[in-house]
Amino acid sequence: MRTFNIILVTMFLTACGGGMNHSAHMGMAVATPDLATTPVAQSNGIAIRDPWARQGTNGDNSAAYLVITNATSADTLLSATGDVATSVELHTVINENGMMQMIPAEGGVPVDANGIQSLKPGSFHIMLIGLRKDLKSGDSFPLTLTFANAGPINVMFEVR
Protein backbone atom coordinates (compact mmCIF):
# COMPACT_ATOMS: atom_id res chain seq x y z
CA MET A 1 0.00 0.00 0.00
CA ARG A 2 2.75 2.46 0.96
CA THR A 3 4.73 1.67 -2.20
CA PHE A 4 1.62 2.20 -4.27
CA ASN A 5 1.05 5.64 -2.72
CA ILE A 6 4.68 6.65 -3.27
CA ILE A 7 4.34 5.72 -6.94
CA LEU A 8 1.20 7.85 -7.22
CA VAL A 9 2.90 10.86 -5.60
CA THR A 10 5.94 10.45 -7.85
CA MET A 11 3.69 10.39 -10.90
CA PHE A 12 2.06 13.61 -9.71
CA LEU A 13 5.38 15.34 -9.32
CA THR A 14 6.98 14.20 -12.56
CA ALA A 15 4.11 13.84 -15.02
CA CYS A 16 3.79 17.48 -15.96
CA GLY A 17 7.36 18.49 -15.27
CA GLY A 18 8.29 18.73 -18.94
CA GLY A 19 5.75 21.41 -19.65
CA MET A 20 6.83 23.64 -16.80
CA ASN A 21 10.42 24.23 -17.79
CA HIS A 22 11.18 27.83 -18.62
CA SER A 23 14.07 28.29 -20.97
CA ALA A 24 16.27 31.32 -21.42
CA HIS A 25 14.95 34.69 -22.50
CA MET A 26 15.90 35.23 -26.12
CA GLY A 27 14.28 38.58 -26.87
CA MET A 28 16.66 41.36 -27.84
CA ALA A 29 14.64 43.69 -25.70
CA VAL A 30 15.47 41.73 -22.55
CA ALA A 31 19.16 41.09 -23.26
CA THR A 32 21.43 42.09 -20.40
CA PRO A 33 24.79 43.80 -21.03
CA ASP A 34 27.86 41.56 -20.98
CA LEU A 35 30.39 43.51 -18.97
CA ALA A 36 33.03 40.77 -19.21
CA THR A 37 33.98 41.90 -22.71
CA THR A 38 36.74 44.42 -23.39
CA PRO A 39 35.45 47.96 -24.02
CA VAL A 40 35.75 49.10 -27.64
CA ALA A 41 36.56 52.64 -26.49
CA GLN A 42 37.21 54.43 -23.22
CA SER A 43 38.15 57.85 -21.93
CA ASN A 44 38.34 59.46 -18.48
CA GLY A 45 36.54 56.62 -16.69
CA ILE A 46 33.80 56.14 -19.32
CA ALA A 47 33.91 52.82 -21.21
CA ILE A 48 31.82 51.83 -24.25
CA ARG A 49 30.75 48.26 -25.01
CA ASP A 50 28.69 46.51 -27.69
CA PRO A 51 27.97 49.45 -30.03
CA TRP A 52 25.55 48.33 -32.77
CA ALA A 53 22.92 49.74 -35.11
CA ARG A 54 19.93 48.42 -36.98
CA GLN A 55 19.84 47.92 -40.71
CA GLY A 56 18.24 50.73 -42.69
CA THR A 57 17.75 52.16 -46.16
CA ASN A 58 19.22 55.35 -47.60
CA GLY A 59 16.84 58.22 -46.73
CA ASP A 60 15.07 56.26 -43.96
CA ASN A 61 15.79 56.11 -40.23
CA SER A 62 17.66 53.72 -37.97
CA ALA A 63 18.78 53.48 -34.34
CA ALA A 64 22.08 52.80 -32.61
CA TYR A 65 22.69 51.22 -29.21
CA LEU A 66 25.55 50.70 -26.74
CA VAL A 67 26.38 50.05 -23.11
CA ILE A 68 28.14 52.79 -21.11
CA THR A 69 29.98 52.08 -17.85
CA ASN A 70 31.27 54.86 -15.64
CA ALA A 71 34.17 54.35 -13.20
CA THR A 72 34.10 57.91 -11.87
CA SER A 73 31.60 60.57 -10.83
CA ALA A 74 28.21 61.11 -12.51
CA ASP A 75 28.38 62.06 -16.20
CA THR A 76 25.97 62.75 -19.06
CA LEU A 77 26.04 61.70 -22.71
CA LEU A 78 25.24 65.06 -24.28
CA SER A 79 25.25 64.21 -27.97
CA ALA A 80 26.13 61.78 -30.72
CA THR A 81 27.35 63.17 -34.04
CA GLY A 82 28.37 61.68 -37.36
CA ASP A 83 27.80 61.95 -41.10
CA VAL A 84 25.96 58.61 -41.38
CA ALA A 85 22.63 60.49 -41.29
CA THR A 86 21.43 64.07 -41.83
CA SER A 87 20.44 64.21 -38.16
CA VAL A 88 21.69 62.20 -35.18
CA GLU A 89 19.64 62.63 -32.00
CA LEU A 90 19.35 61.13 -28.54
CA HIS A 91 15.87 59.79 -27.89
CA THR A 92 14.14 57.75 -25.26
CA VAL A 93 10.93 55.74 -25.07
CA ILE A 94 8.36 56.07 -22.32
CA ASN A 95 6.06 53.09 -21.83
CA GLU A 96 2.79 54.24 -20.28
CA ASN A 97 0.61 51.17 -19.76
CA GLY A 98 1.72 49.73 -23.09
CA MET A 99 1.48 53.06 -24.94
CA MET A 100 4.91 53.81 -26.33
CA GLN A 101 5.98 57.45 -26.61
CA MET A 102 9.28 58.18 -28.32
CA ILE A 103 10.65 61.56 -27.22
CA PRO A 104 13.94 63.45 -27.52
CA ALA A 105 16.14 62.83 -24.45
CA GLU A 106 16.13 66.37 -23.04
CA GLY A 107 19.46 67.19 -21.41
CA GLY A 108 21.11 64.01 -22.69
CA VAL A 109 21.45 60.51 -21.27
CA PRO A 110 22.49 60.42 -17.58
CA VAL A 111 25.15 57.97 -16.41
CA ASP A 112 25.32 57.49 -12.62
CA ALA A 113 28.61 57.63 -10.72
CA ASN A 114 30.15 54.13 -10.92
CA GLY A 115 27.01 53.16 -12.84
CA ILE A 116 25.91 51.44 -16.04
CA GLN A 117 23.61 52.97 -18.66
CA SER A 118 22.30 50.82 -21.51
CA LEU A 119 21.03 52.40 -24.70
CA LYS A 120 18.73 49.59 -25.87
CA PRO A 121 15.47 48.89 -27.71
CA GLY A 122 12.49 50.35 -25.86
CA SER A 123 14.67 52.77 -23.89
CA PHE A 124 17.37 55.38 -24.54
CA HIS A 125 18.76 55.14 -28.08
CA ILE A 126 20.65 57.14 -30.68
CA MET A 127 18.28 57.95 -33.53
CA LEU A 128 19.70 58.23 -37.03
CA ILE A 129 17.28 60.35 -39.06
CA GLY A 130 17.68 60.45 -42.85
CA LEU A 131 20.41 57.87 -43.50
CA ARG A 132 22.92 59.01 -46.13
CA LYS A 133 23.50 55.41 -47.26
CA ASP A 134 22.08 51.91 -46.85
CA LEU A 135 23.09 50.23 -43.61
CA LYS A 136 23.47 46.50 -44.18
CA SER A 137 24.37 43.75 -41.73
CA GLY A 138 28.17 43.69 -41.37
CA ASP A 139 28.67 47.37 -42.27
CA SER A 140 30.13 49.76 -39.72
CA PHE A 141 30.20 53.53 -39.28
CA PRO A 142 31.68 56.00 -36.74
CA LEU A 143 29.89 58.30 -34.33
CA THR A 144 31.43 60.74 -31.88
CA LEU A 145 29.85 60.52 -28.43
CA THR A 146 30.33 63.64 -26.34
CA PHE A 147 30.13 63.41 -22.55
CA ALA A 148 29.85 66.40 -20.19
CA ASN A 149 32.88 65.35 -18.15
CA ALA A 150 34.69 62.66 -20.15
CA GLY A 151 34.61 64.67 -23.38
CA PRO A 152 34.39 63.24 -26.91
CA ILE A 153 34.82 59.50 -27.60
CA ASN A 154 34.93 58.09 -31.14
CA VAL A 155 33.09 54.78 -31.49
CA MET A 156 32.59 52.43 -34.47
CA PHE A 157 29.06 50.97 -34.64
CA GLU A 158 28.45 47.57 -36.23
CA VAL A 159 25.26 47.11 -38.26
CA ARG A 160 23.27 43.97 -37.34
Place this chain on the structure above:
Amino acid sequence: MHYPWIHSNESTAMYTFRTWMIAVITLFFLVGCTNYTFKSAVIEPPDAAFPFVLTDQNGDTFSSNTLDGKVTLVFFGYTNCPDICPATLSDLQLVKQRLGERADKLAIVFITVDPERDTPERLKRFVGLYDTTVIALTGHPNALASVYQAYGAGAQRRETPGSALVYAMDHTSTITAIDKTGLRRLLVGFGAPIDDVVADVSALIAE
Protein backbone atom coordinates in the same frame (compact mmCIF):
# COMPACT_ATOMS: atom_id res chain seq x y z
CA MET B 1 -13.52 -5.72 -9.43
CA HIS B 2 -10.43 -7.34 -8.05
CA TYR B 3 -6.94 -5.88 -8.17
CA PRO B 4 -4.03 -8.09 -7.17
CA TRP B 5 -2.45 -5.27 -5.13
CA ILE B 6 -5.58 -4.77 -3.02
CA HIS B 7 -5.45 -7.13 -0.06
CA SER B 8 -8.74 -8.57 1.01
CA ASN B 9 -8.15 -7.67 4.66
CA GLU B 10 -8.15 -3.89 3.96
CA SER B 11 -11.24 -2.00 5.07
CA THR B 12 -13.96 -0.91 2.67
CA ALA B 13 -13.22 2.71 3.60
CA MET B 14 -9.62 2.37 2.47
CA TYR B 15 -10.77 0.70 -0.75
CA THR B 16 -13.17 3.59 -1.46
CA PHE B 17 -10.45 6.14 -0.67
CA ARG B 18 -8.06 4.48 -3.09
CA THR B 19 -10.66 4.27 -5.85
CA TRP B 20 -11.26 7.99 -5.52
CA MET B 21 -7.53 8.70 -5.61
CA ILE B 22 -7.17 6.72 -8.81
CA ALA B 23 -10.12 8.64 -10.30
CA VAL B 24 -8.66 12.01 -9.29
CA ILE B 25 -5.23 11.17 -10.65
CA THR B 26 -6.66 9.89 -13.92
CA LEU B 27 -8.58 13.12 -14.27
CA PHE B 28 -5.43 15.09 -13.47
CA PHE B 29 -3.58 13.30 -16.24
CA LEU B 30 -6.35 13.79 -18.78
CA VAL B 31 -7.08 17.44 -18.02
CA GLY B 32 -4.10 18.89 -16.15
CA CYS B 33 -1.39 17.77 -18.52
CA THR B 34 -3.11 18.45 -21.81
CA ASN B 35 -4.26 21.98 -20.94
CA TYR B 36 -1.55 24.41 -22.03
CA THR B 37 -1.22 27.55 -19.93
CA PHE B 38 -0.54 30.60 -22.11
CA LYS B 39 2.41 32.80 -21.17
CA SER B 40 0.78 35.94 -22.63
CA ALA B 41 -2.28 37.76 -21.27
CA VAL B 42 -5.39 35.77 -22.26
CA ILE B 43 -8.45 37.59 -23.66
CA GLU B 44 -11.34 36.03 -21.73
CA PRO B 45 -13.77 35.41 -23.26
CA PRO B 46 -12.23 35.52 -26.75
CA ASP B 47 -14.02 37.87 -29.14
CA ALA B 48 -14.25 38.09 -32.91
CA ALA B 49 -11.31 40.03 -34.39
CA PHE B 50 -12.44 43.21 -36.14
CA PRO B 51 -12.41 42.56 -39.91
CA PHE B 52 -10.67 45.04 -42.21
CA VAL B 53 -9.86 45.79 -45.84
CA LEU B 54 -6.67 47.83 -46.29
CA THR B 55 -3.79 48.24 -48.78
CA ASP B 56 -0.67 46.10 -48.53
CA GLN B 57 2.98 46.96 -49.27
CA ASN B 58 2.53 45.97 -52.93
CA GLY B 59 -0.34 48.42 -53.32
CA ASP B 60 -2.86 45.56 -53.48
CA THR B 61 -6.14 45.38 -51.55
CA PHE B 62 -5.81 43.14 -48.53
CA SER B 63 -8.80 41.64 -46.72
CA SER B 64 -8.47 40.13 -43.24
CA ASN B 65 -10.70 37.26 -44.51
CA THR B 66 -7.62 35.78 -46.16
CA LEU B 67 -6.13 35.20 -42.69
CA ASP B 68 -8.75 32.54 -41.80
CA GLY B 69 -7.11 29.22 -41.01
CA LYS B 70 -3.90 30.86 -39.83
CA VAL B 71 -2.75 32.13 -36.47
CA THR B 72 -2.21 35.89 -36.88
CA LEU B 73 -0.08 38.31 -34.89
CA VAL B 74 -1.21 41.93 -35.44
CA PHE B 75 0.83 44.91 -34.29
CA PHE B 76 0.97 48.64 -34.95
CA GLY B 77 3.84 50.97 -35.74
CA TYR B 78 5.39 53.31 -38.29
CA THR B 79 8.50 53.22 -40.41
CA ASN B 80 9.97 56.44 -38.96
CA CYS B 81 10.06 54.66 -35.62
CA PRO B 82 13.56 53.23 -35.52
CA ASP B 83 13.33 51.49 -32.17
CA ILE B 84 10.22 49.69 -30.93
CA CYS B 85 8.85 48.74 -34.35
CA PRO B 86 12.07 47.19 -35.73
CA ALA B 87 12.62 45.48 -32.36
CA THR B 88 9.19 43.86 -32.66
CA LEU B 89 9.76 42.91 -36.31
CA SER B 90 13.14 41.46 -35.41
CA ASP B 91 11.68 39.42 -32.51
CA LEU B 92 8.82 38.11 -34.65
CA GLN B 93 11.32 37.10 -37.35
CA LEU B 94 13.03 34.96 -34.69
CA VAL B 95 9.67 33.48 -33.67
CA LYS B 96 9.01 32.50 -37.27
CA GLN B 97 12.45 30.92 -37.64
CA ARG B 98 11.89 28.92 -34.46
CA LEU B 99 8.56 27.59 -35.74
CA GLY B 100 10.38 25.96 -38.66
CA GLU B 101 7.97 24.10 -40.95
CA ARG B 102 4.98 25.40 -38.98
CA ALA B 103 5.88 29.01 -39.89
CA ASP B 104 3.44 28.94 -42.82
CA LYS B 105 0.62 28.56 -40.27
CA LEU B 106 1.51 31.99 -38.85
CA ALA B 107 0.75 35.38 -40.44
CA ILE B 108 2.41 38.55 -39.15
CA VAL B 109 0.50 41.77 -39.84
CA PHE B 110 2.03 45.23 -39.34
CA ILE B 111 -0.45 48.12 -39.57
CA THR B 112 0.88 51.67 -39.86
CA VAL B 113 -0.19 54.39 -37.45
CA ASP B 114 1.38 57.00 -39.77
CA PRO B 115 -0.42 56.74 -43.15
CA GLU B 116 0.71 60.28 -44.00
CA ARG B 117 4.35 59.18 -44.35
CA ASP B 118 4.04 55.41 -44.77
CA THR B 119 3.43 54.74 -48.44
CA PRO B 120 3.21 51.10 -49.63
CA GLU B 121 6.74 51.50 -51.09
CA ARG B 122 8.13 52.70 -47.79
CA LEU B 123 6.36 49.91 -45.87
CA LYS B 124 7.79 47.36 -48.30
CA ARG B 125 11.33 48.63 -47.75
CA PHE B 126 10.89 48.69 -44.00
CA VAL B 127 9.49 45.19 -43.38
CA GLY B 128 11.69 43.82 -46.17
CA LEU B 129 14.74 44.50 -43.98
CA TYR B 130 13.45 41.79 -41.64
CA ASP B 131 10.93 39.47 -43.24
CA THR B 132 9.36 39.83 -46.68
CA THR B 133 6.44 37.60 -45.62
CA VAL B 134 5.20 40.22 -43.14
CA ILE B 135 1.96 41.80 -44.35
CA ALA B 136 2.41 45.58 -44.01
CA LEU B 137 -0.78 47.62 -44.29
CA THR B 138 -1.85 51.19 -44.78
CA GLY B 139 -5.13 52.66 -45.98
CA HIS B 140 -7.59 55.54 -45.82
CA PRO B 141 -7.32 57.34 -42.46
CA ASN B 142 -10.99 56.57 -41.69
CA ALA B 143 -10.56 52.85 -42.37
CA LEU B 144 -7.41 52.83 -40.26
CA ALA B 145 -9.09 54.75 -37.41
CA SER B 146 -11.71 51.97 -37.05
CA VAL B 147 -8.95 49.37 -36.91
CA TYR B 148 -6.97 51.37 -34.31
CA GLN B 149 -10.04 51.62 -32.13
CA ALA B 150 -10.94 47.93 -32.44
CA TYR B 151 -7.42 46.79 -31.55
CA GLY B 152 -6.68 49.47 -28.94
CA ALA B 153 -3.77 50.85 -30.96
CA GLY B 154 -4.26 54.32 -29.45
CA ALA B 155 -2.41 56.05 -32.30
CA GLN B 156 -1.71 59.69 -31.39
CA ARG B 157 0.38 62.22 -33.27
CA ARG B 158 2.79 64.21 -31.10
CA GLU B 159 4.98 67.05 -32.42
CA THR B 160 8.68 66.76 -31.62
CA PRO B 161 10.00 70.34 -31.70
CA GLY B 162 13.75 70.54 -32.10
CA SER B 163 13.92 67.08 -33.70
CA ALA B 164 14.38 66.32 -37.39
CA LEU B 165 11.66 63.73 -36.90
CA VAL B 166 9.07 66.59 -36.94
CA TYR B 167 6.47 64.39 -35.27
CA ALA B 168 6.24 61.01 -33.59
CA MET B 169 3.27 58.68 -33.32
CA ASP B 170 2.50 57.37 -29.84
CA HIS B 171 1.03 53.89 -30.14
CA THR B 172 0.58 50.66 -28.26
CA SER B 173 3.41 48.14 -28.50
CA THR B 174 1.11 45.23 -27.66
CA ILE B 175 0.75 42.41 -30.21
CA THR B 176 -2.70 40.84 -30.61
CA ALA B 177 -2.78 37.09 -31.31
CA ILE B 178 -5.78 35.90 -33.35
CA ASP B 179 -6.53 32.20 -33.61
CA LYS B 180 -7.31 30.16 -36.74
CA THR B 181 -11.05 30.77 -36.35
CA GLY B 182 -10.69 34.57 -36.22
CA LEU B 183 -11.01 35.06 -32.45
CA ARG B 184 -8.81 37.50 -30.53
CA ARG B 185 -7.08 35.30 -27.95
CA LEU B 186 -3.88 36.81 -26.52
CA LEU B 187 -2.14 40.13 -25.88
CA VAL B 188 1.65 39.81 -26.14
CA GLY B 189 3.63 42.57 -24.40
CA PHE B 190 6.67 44.36 -25.86
CA GLY B 191 9.90 42.47 -25.14
CA ALA B 192 8.14 39.19 -24.26
CA PRO B 193 10.68 36.33 -24.23
CA ILE B 194 10.92 34.71 -27.67
CA ASP B 195 10.49 31.26 -26.10
CA ASP B 196 7.16 32.30 -24.58
CA VAL B 197 5.85 33.71 -27.85
CA VAL B 198 6.94 30.56 -29.73
CA ALA B 199 5.18 28.37 -27.12
CA ASP B 200 1.96 30.42 -27.26
CA VAL B 201 1.86 30.54 -31.06
CA SER B 202 2.63 26.79 -31.25
CA ALA B 203 -0.31 26.08 -28.91
CA LEU B 204 -2.65 28.18 -31.07
CA ILE B 205 -1.39 26.45 -34.24
CA ALA B 206 -1.96 23.02 -32.62
CA GLU B 207 -5.61 23.78 -31.73
